[in-house]
Amino acid sequence: MSAVNIWEKMLNVDRRWIFLGIGIVSIVPFLIGFGMPITTTIEVEGIFDYVDELGPDDAIFIGFDFAPGTQAENMPMAVAVMRHAFHNRIPVFMTAYVPLGKGMAVAALDYVTNPKTDGYYERVLFEDWADYREAGITNKEELTAAWESDGNVLSEGAAGWVFEGRDYVLLGYLPLFHLVILGMTGSIETQFPVDYHNNPIGGMPILMEHKSLREVDLALTTSGSAACTAWITYAREKIGLPIAFGVTGVMATDYFPYIQSGQIVGQMGGLRGAAEYEVLLKENGITRTTGKAFRGMDVQSAAHIFIILLIIMGNIAFFAGGFHKKTRLKGRR
Amino acid sequence: MYDTIGIWVGAFFTLAIYSFLYKENPVYRLAEHLVVGISLGYxxxxxxxxxxxxxLLEPIFAGNHLILIIPGLLGLLYITRFIPSIAWLSRYPIAFIMGTAMGVAFPLTMKAYVLRQLEAAMVPLYSSxxxxxxxxxxxxxxxxxxxxxxxxxxxKPHKGLxxxxGSKIGIWVIMLGFGATFGFTVMGRISLLIGRIQYLLGDWLHLIE
Known part of the structure; x- marks a missing residue:
């Protein structure tokens, strides 16, 4: 076998071997767990610091502007910011730009309020605290005190209570969402008269204190498409609403110019961005553990090393085999 | 019980989709068609x-928002695309949507994507x-x-200083941009795989947390 044939074989290797290799390097780190450190970047710190300065009198929007296809990247971002907001008692509005985003919002809320999740938040549904609303108790601290004085005990392991309609509201999806954003700059209730559970949102404390996007302090859009730019166009440019992006890795480079121009307060790019936010949550004592994104970064690193090795080997074979002097390769290439 | 069934169904279809990496097969085709069909139906x-x-329907039948009949009929005109002799009627809702979208979006889009970016590029090279x-x-x-x-x-021809x-430097700048995008794209694609592996090893097989 001549040397040239070896190079040609390398370049024509059955791609299924590469898939198998990627599969192995993606599974092994999960089972072994290297725990590689992650440093944080100013783009993610920008979002974290901004949210961290907000409090119970403020409010944020989390846009679940993605479908299950990019759930692996976008979901940890939304979950991390939601936990941060719940910890700081910042009211959260949840919307969806795409139809399947509604299910993503439900899944994120279920995860954060699931007793199996470390440091979960115990959810109180809107109808369950109706008596307290009728008694005029809507302030979070007073509400929590009254709720607990009536014999409701926070479960061991839970980080706190979250009251539907007070601490969060799931508004859901509407078509032509860019026009919905525009409409919400005037009134949120005109766009969403009822929430996901068909509760009229007009009677919710969260809405009474934040009637339109003008009374909201940040909108984080977690997106797998260009939907995120609608928040800049229709909310940032129209009323100056601060915007943060949580976008997939594929899209991340497209939106760095918006950070430099000051149109967004920060950006989480791909799984790495979500992992950075999880690290910031842990370092600042907001959560006890990091989440799924951080655990996935070991795999990310291993897969990247494998891909870099493949690129180097491919280039060595290409040049050493003299293929850069030929117009086309033999075989299937 | 239902959760367990859901997890097994999810695991089956995840593996069905990944079976395409070996070669195309009927199980993959089934999963592919189901994804499209269920997404559309949902x-x-x-x-x-x-x-x-x-x-639309509830306010109209309640009798207090009869004006909604007009946009309702306008929306129905889309369906005329399926009847060649009156297909031209579908241009009216399209024209309406295009016109209003342009009117609403144009000033804000110009501001967001052009003026703000121009402003951000007009920075001093040096200041004390x-x-x-x-x-x-x-x-x-x-x-x-x-x-x-x-x-x-x-x-102008790309010749001279x-x-x-300038255009040669421009190519390098663009290539650097593409390189960064490629790097992020690799990360993005691996992230999707990671999400599925976490599902299979965690939710399904309980081998990881």
Whole structure:
């Protein structure tokens, strides 16, 4: 076998071997767990610091502007910011730009309020605290005190209570969402008269204190498409609403110019961005553990090393085999 | 019980989709068609329940928002696309949507994507007290932007110091951008795989947390 044939074989290797290799390097780190450190970047710190300065009198929007296809990247971002907001008692509005985003919002809320999740938040549904609303108790601290004085005990392991309609509201999806954003700059209730559970949102404390996007302090859009730019166009440019992006890795480079121009307060790019936010949550004592994104970064690193090795080997074979002097390769290439 | 069934169904279809990596097969085709069909069906039901029913039909039948009949009829004109003799009627809702979308979006879009970006590119190369790395960054940004724009200027041949050298630098700038995008794309694709592996090893097989 001549040397040239070896190079040609390398370049024509059955791609299924590469898939198998990627599969192995993606599974092994999960089972072994290297725990590689992650440093944080100013783009993610920008979002974290901004949210961290907000409090119970403020409010944020989390846009679940993605479908299950990019759930692996976008979901940890939304979950991390939601936990941060719940910890700081910042009211959260949840919307969806795409139809399947509604299910993503439900899944994120279920995860954060699931007793199996470390440091979960115990959810109180809107109808369950109706008596307290009728008694005029809507302030979070007073509400929590009254709720607990009536014999409701926070479960061991839970980080706190979250009251539907007070601490969060799931508004859901509407078509032509860019026009919905525009409409919400005037009134949120005109766009969403009822929430996901068909509760009229007009009677919710969260809405009474934040009637339109003008009374909201940040909108984080977690997106797998260009939907995120609608928040800049229709909310940032129209009323100056601060915007943060949580976008997939594929899209991340497209939106760095918006950070430099000051149109967004920060950006989480791909799984790495979500992992950075999880690290910031842990370092600042907001959560006890990091989440799924951080655990996935070991795999990310291993897969990247494998891909870099493949690129180097491919280039060595290409040049050493003299293929850069030929117009086309033999075989299937 | 239902959760367990759901997890097994999810695991089956995840493996069915990944079976394409070996070769195309009927199980993959089944999963592919189900994804498309279920997504479309879910979206149709969602839009009916969240828009058509509460925002159109219920107000009309309640008799207090009869004006909604006009946009309702306008929307129905889309369906005339399926009847060739009156297909031209579908142009009216399209024209309405295009017109209003342009009117609403144009000023804000210009501001968001053009004026703000121009403003961000008009920075001083140097001012007193500016750290060296910021000066360097400004130089790279301004001359990089100009070089990339020169590359896309086709009214003059790319020859000489300004157009020739400028366009060559522009290519390098664009390639650097593509390289960064490729790196992020690899990360993105691996992230999707990671999500599925976490599902299979965690939710399904309980081998990891």
């Amino acid at each position: 979206t149709m039901v969602l839009i009916y329940n969240s828009v058509i029913l509460p925002k 007290g500016m750290p060296w790395y910021e000066v360097f960054g400004n130089i790279v940004m301004i001359f990089g932007t100009l070089a990339a724009l020169i590359y896309f200027f086709f009214s 300004f157009f020739g050298t």
